[in-house]
Amino acid sequence: MTLRVHNTITGEKELFKPIHPGKVGIYLCGPTVYRPAHIGHAVGPVIFDVIKRYLTFKGFDVTWIVNVTDVEDKLIAEAERCGRSVSELAKELEQSYVDCMRALGVRSIDRMPRASEHIDTIIEHIEKLIERDAAYEVDGNVYFDVTRDADYGKLSNRKPEEQFEGTRDGLVKSAKRSPGDFALWKAAKPHEPDDVKFDSPWGSGRPGWHIECSAMAMKYLGETFDIHGGGLDLKFPHHENEIAQAESATGKPFARFWLHNGLTRFNTKKISKSDPDFEKMMDSLQLSSLLKKHNPELLRFLILQSQYRSPIDFSSDTLASAEKGLKTFYRLLERLARVTDTDPYDMVLQLEAKRGEALNDECRKLMNDVLDQRVRFLEAMDDDFNTAGAIAVLFEVAGVINRFLDALRLETHPDEPSRSMAQAAGGSFVFLARLLGLMVQPPKQQDHDGRTPELLDLFVEVRKMAREAKQFQLADHIRDRLAENGVVLEDRKDGTGWRIE
Ligand SMILES: [Zn+2]
Numbered sequence: 001m002t003l004r005v006h007n008t009i010t011g012e013k014e015l016f017k018p019i020h021p022g023k024v025g026i027y028l029c030g031p032t033v034y035r036p037a038h039i040g041h042a043v044g045p046v047i048f049d050v051i052k053r054y055l056t057f058k059g060f061d062v063t064w065i066v067n068v069t070d071v072e073d074k075l076i077a078e079a080e081r082c083g084r085s086v087s088e089l090a091k092e093l094e095q096s097y098v099d100c101m102r103a104l105g106v107r108s109i110d111r112m113p114r115a116s117e118h119i120d121t122i123i124e125h126i127e128k129l130i131e132r133d134a135a136y137e138v139d140g141n142v143y144f145d146v147t148r149d150a151d152y153g154k155l156s157n158r159k160p161e162e163q164f165e166g167t168r169d170g171l172v173k174s175a176k177r178s179p180g181d182f183a184l185w186k187a188a189k190p191h192e193p194d195d196v197k198f199d200s201p202w203g204s205g206r207p208g209w210h211i212e213c214s215a216m217a218m219k220y221l222g223e224t225f226d227i228h229g230g231g232l233d234l235k236f237p238h239h240e241n242e243i244a245q246a247e248s249a250t251g252k253p254f255a256r257f258w259l260h261n262g263l264t265r266f267n268t269k270k271i272s273k274s275d276p277d278f279e280k281m282m283d284s285l286q287l288s289s290l291l292k293k294h295n296p297e298l299l300r301f302l303i304l305q306s307q308y309r310s311p312i313d314f315s316s317d318t319l320a321s322a323e324k325g326l327k328t329f330y331r332l333l334e335r336l337a338r339v340t341d342t343d344p345y346d347m348v349l350q351l352e353a354k355r356g357e358a359l360n361d362e363c364r365k366l367m368n369d370v371l372d373q374r375v376r377f378l379e380a381m382d383d384d385f386n387t388a389g390a391i392a393v394l395f396e397v398a399g400v401i402n403r404f405l406d407a408l409r410l411e412t413h414p415d416e417p418s419r420s421m422a423q424a425a426g427g428s429f430v431f432l433a434r435l436l437g438l439m440v441q442p443p444k445q446q447d448h449d450g451r452t453p454e455l456l457d458l459f460v461e462v463r464k465m466a467r468e469a470k471q472f473q474l475a476d477h478i479r480d481r482l483a484e485n486g487v488v489l490e491d492r493k494d495g496t497g498w499r500i501e
Contacts, residue, residue: 003058005227006309006384008235008258009155013384018226019256023061025221026052027255029213029230029238030066030112033093034075037100038285039299039314040231040264046300047261047308047385048229049106050436054381057435065220067213068094068114071196071206079193087116087195100287102454103296105437111220115212118219119198122207125215125249126184126200134248138175140187140203146180149244155258156236163237182241183208210241214254218246228255232263232309262311270311285314294319295443301326304387304436325395329433330443332398336426339410340419345442347427354424362408363421369400370425377432387436394433401425456487456498463489464496 003016018024028048031041045066052062069075070090079086094114101109115122126142129135134148146152146160153159160180188197188204197204207215217225223246230239239258246254263270266281275281290299302322306312333344340347351374354367373393380389401422405411408418433439441453459478466475479489488499 003382004384005257005259007256008260014257016257018060019224022059024055024063024227025225026062026064026227026229027213027217027221027225028064028066028228029234030068031094031097032069032072032074032209033090033097034072034078035282036093037097037287038264038282039287039290040285041097042100042104042106042287042299043264043303043308043312044229044231044261045101045106045109046104046303046437047387049108050304050387051227051229051259051385052108053435053437054385062108063110063221064108065217066109066112067216068097068112069209069212070094071115071212072209076192076196085195086193090114090116096288100291103291104300105296105440113216113220115207115216118212118216119200119207121219122211122215123185123200125211125218125245126207128249129184129245132248135184136177137185137202140185140205141175141183142185142202143176143181144184144241144245144248145177146182146244147178149248151247152180152244153240155240155243158236158240182210182237184211184245210238211245213238214242214245214249217242217255218250223250223252223254225255227257227259229259229261232260235260259308261308262306264312264314267315295323295326297438297443298323298326301391301438304438305391307384307386307388309384310388325391328395328398329439332402332429333426333439333442335402335405335411336422339405339414340423340426342423344426344430345439347423347430349427349431351424351428354421359421360417362404363417366400366404366421366425370397370428373397373400374428374432377435381435390432390436394429394436394438397425397429397432401429456482459487460489460496460498 004013005016006013026048028044031037048064048066052064055062068090070087075090076086079089082089094112098112101107126135129144130137130142133145135142135144137143160178163180163182185200185202185207186205187202188206196206198206217228228239228242243254264285266285269275269281272278298319302314302318303312305322305325336342336344336347351367351370354363359367373396377390377393377397380386380393383389404418404425405422408415410418410422430439459482463475463478466472466478482489482498486500490497490499
């Protein structure tokens with residue numbers, strides 16, 4: 001089976017082949033940390049977490065970078081409005097973003113570089129552009145000269161002049177040679193706080209937003225890398241400018257594949273700043289409060305129920321129907337736990353091993369059906385990471401297993417070969433669901449502040465250290481106190497685990 005990926009730059013689904021055999025580099029535009037993240041900010045990370053899981057499953061060694069824009073006009077304005085320092089506000093919002101991602105099960109990001117910590121890299125990149133005559137300085141500002149880039153606009157098929165004035169770059173028209181030129185470096189203004197003023201060959205100032213991404217992507221993934229992602233709204237001018245900056249500096253192609261995820265709609269309305277209800281909408285869609293209110297896996301499930309290029313409808317109706325769907329999966333695993341007397345979250349892939357066994361008709365049918373569905377699941381994922389199609393297959397697998405349990409009345413009349421087949425089929429279901437980052441842990445154990453699993457793992461680790469140091473009293477104390485708080489430590493095949501009662 002071969003993976004095909006829709007590439008925005010060609011407008012076609014292309015065969016995916018990495019630049020370096022066996023390795024894949026991914027860059028996803030991350031948050032500008034000036035306001036709390038909303039549900040729309042979860043879409044890209046959840047999808048790319050699945051993309052990384054799937055590519056890893058296919059045997060690739062994947063490096064995934066998500067930047068943090070902590071130097072930017074809107075952040076400066078917001079810090080001033082709240083009477084706080086830029087760095088303090090940025091750090092707080094970055095932490096909140098990271099906590100939300102963890103709660104959503106997005107744990108595979110390899111590095112989150114901050115713009116403020118890469119000023120030297122950014123300056124070097126701008127110097128290269130000036131050397132190559134692709135950029136020029138005016139009064140401490142440096143602009144990219146779009147007339148020097150013959151193929152500008154190849155991603156979005158738009159003209160540089162379409163970059164409107166007074167947007168995130170706050171460009172001063174008169175200082176630019178042509179209206180489509182955009183800022184790479186912005187001279188510091190006297191009233192601006194010190195923590196956004198950096199020394200440069202052009203005087204004190206700060207980088208533009210676009211150059212932060214080009215410079216950091218190339219630093220961590222090389223001049224040419226495999227996949228660049230982001231929301232559809234970033235295609236122009238942000239991604240177009242990233243390409244222009246990178247390719248004008250190196251003379252080489254920047255990202256091989258461009259993947260753009262669809263935007264979130266709230267009650268079927270596009271989330272737009274021009275909407276009179278925008279602020280109200282933002283408050284109700286704030287990610288940290290949604291994660292307190294809902295099972296985080298539900299939000300992840302809702303996002304993955306759409307193919308990533310389609311818009312995602314977020315409303316009480318879509319949430320309710322996603323919840324119903326997800327419950328089908330939970331119920332299946334509860335049934336399997338009762339029938340097989342095994343923790344379904346510990347079930348492993350073993351269906352293939354059943355092929356050689358003598359099986360009765362029902363068992364053979366279940367095995368064949370699940371193996372067929374597994375092929376369909378992988379075909380859906382190979383078709384431009386079609387998670388919607390993959391989830392539809394999961395429902396079918398759940399249906400097949402449920403029908404098997406019903407037909408043989410296994411909950412009341414257990415028999416060994418059928419139990420073992422149910423367990424093997426359950427293992428396949430869990431394996432496939434986990435390629436989407438679903439069914440990783442029982443819903444009860446999902447934390448709502450994003451930290452509980454790590455803290456409990458830490459207790460387990462400290463207890464192990466105490467035992468190794470023969471401090472059994474301390475080890476027992478940790479176990480007993482956790483038990484008093486409803487956390488049971490269990491000795492499992494792979495060491496000690498925990499379960500919330
Ligand atoms: Zn970016």
